[in-house]
Amino acid sequence: MVSSSSDEIQAGKVYDYDRKSELKSFDDSKLGVKGLLDAGLTKIPRMFINDQHKTDMTWGSRESSPESVPIIDFKGVDKDAALRTQIVKKVGEACEKWGFFQVVNHGIPESVLNDMIDGIRRFHEQDAETKKEYYSRDSQNKVRFSSNFDLYQARMANWRDSLSCVMAPNPPLPEQLPAVCRDIVMEYSEQVMKLGLTLFELLSEALGLNPNHLKDMECAEGLFLLGHYYPACPEPELTLGTSSHTDSDFFTILLQDQMGGLQVLHEDQWVDVPPIPGALVINMGDLLQLVSNDRFKSIFHRVLAKNVGPRISVASFFRKSHRENNSRLYGPIKELLSEENPPIYRETTLDEFLTYYFSKGLDGNSSLPHFKL
Secondary structure, X not given: OXXXXXXXXXXXXXXXXXXXXXXXXXXXXXXXXXXXXHOOOOOOEHHHOOOOHHHHHHOOEOOOOOOOOOEEEOOOOOOOHHHHHHHHHHHHHHHHHOOEEEEEOOOOOHHHHHHHHHHHHHHHHOOHHHHHOOEOOOOOOOEEXXXXXXXXXXXXXXXXXXXXXXXXXXXXOHHHOOOOOHHHHHHHHHHHHHHHHHHHHHHHHHOOOOOOHHHHOOOOOOEEEEEEEEOOOOOHHHOEEEEEEOOOOOEEEEEEOOOOOEEEEEOOEEEEOOOOOOOEEEEEOHHHHHHOOOOOOOOOEEEEOOOOOOEEEEEEEOOOOOOOOOOOEEOOOHHHOOOOOOOOEOOXXXXXXXXXXXXXXXXXXXXXXXXXX
């Protein structure tokens, strides 16, 4: 049985308890975090509590930031050469300074964005027995529902559930996708992939390379979606929706609802990334920092737990999935190197990189130092 012991933590008491049993009980329920709330839970189980959380929350935080994540307008990016040059410059500056930016006029209709949020909501709020059929920790499954991919490695569980769909290069059969969100997942994936290809061109140009350089390196081959559901949390001050982490891909396109809670670490300060209707959040991943030889930054970010919800987001990760014939070597792009800018990282395969990333989980540390020369 999943135990609730937040009172004990708040009182400063230390009790031995069987964490493995608590994790297994939660996992075996196949109901995720939402299942706990549906059962009437009013205090969060100990497995979610981070006894360092109050320190984590106050360190580097500020109520209002004089700076904010850049917002870049993509209108005319494919039609006006002068505008494109300006956009490339803004993208490069954002990737070097922030590792994050928001994009507007990106070409995906707002109706599609709203329908995608609604589709993920429908999946997570459907009948529990139907949803259970998708519950799995087998990374070979192209479509699966789970809660905390690193449940058994992390020092604390996060307050969220996730639907994972591997959409490229080998998408699932339509009938493998959940009926309640099948059509919109397929449509959104097609549209976000088009935007992703444009971003790979802009990023290549921002690095001073041919627009097709990153695509020719096979960086644009893979896409998988994570549809996150962050239920309202009865004790949000004791846990996180998502722990501080960097992403394991080349870049991520994030669709978020209007609930808020996403924060990025900028100059040792946590800065809110406020939702903007119709906008998408773009962040660089570890693999892009590696191949750009630290020019573009993969930055720590997190999601706060809230006592209202649910918060719904859809993260589109641009990389192939684990163990999908990933033998190609990735290292710093040779055209970017010189005597003044020698390689910082060794070459690695995607499989090696992801094996290391997943073995440590979201532990608050970057995977990149492991691959430094």
